[in-house]
Amino acid sequence: MSVSFRAARRDDVPLIVALLTDDPIGAGREGDPSDEAYLRAFEAIDADPRQELIVAESDGRVVATMQITFVPGLSRRGGERALIEAVRVGAAMRGQGLGRTMMRWAVDRARERGCRMVQLTSDKARGDAHRFYTSLGFVDSHVGFKLAL
Numbered sequence: 001m002s003v004s005f006r007a008a009r010r011d012d013v014p015l016i017v018a019l020l021t022d023d024p025i026g027a028g029r030e031g032d033p034s035d036e037a038y039l040r041a042f043e044a045i046d047a048d049p050r051q052e053l054i055v056a057e058s059d060g061r062v063v064a065t066m067q068i069t070f071v072p073g074l075s076r077r078g079g080e081r082a083l084i085e086a087v088r089v090g091a092a093m094r095g096q097g098l099g100r101t102m103m104r105w106a107v108d109r110a111r112e113r114g115c116r117m118v119q120l121t122s123d124k125a126r127g128d129a130h131r132f133y134t135s136l137g138f139v140d141s142h143v144g145f146k147l148a149l
Helices: 010-021 024-029 036-047 098-112 127-135
Strands: 004-007 051-058 061-071 081-089 117-120
Touching: 010 024, 010 036, 010 051, 010 061, 010 081, 036 051, 051 098, 061 098, 081 098, 098 117, 098 127
Parallel strands: 081 117
Antiparallel strands: 004 051, 051 061, 061 081
16 A cells, blocks of 8 residues: 655545544534634644644555644753644555554654654544554553533
């Protein structure tokens, strides 16, 4: 499988939303890919130098996505951290190693930027994802809390 990674473009937004919707959890919280809210969110991400919305392409098709946020902080001796969110691999591509390739790419990207840590969150219901992240060396060292607004 040949795959390449690039920054998402505005015309990728409906494809990215379709990927976000392509599982039971995402289907319950995402909406119509043509909703202008997604385009506004894309514009904000695209304009922010600390945000990278990434797509993976295979044979000219968008097959996966993730967002990397680079967070400055005083903790860890002023080290920047990379936060990886909204990781999705299209159903047709799952089980072929693309997720592993994506995460290695993201970790390498964080290293290039000089980050001292890479972190992510994963819904408690995603047991397979937890096993996957653990297999990559991620440690479930913290408890996360969220408040929906």
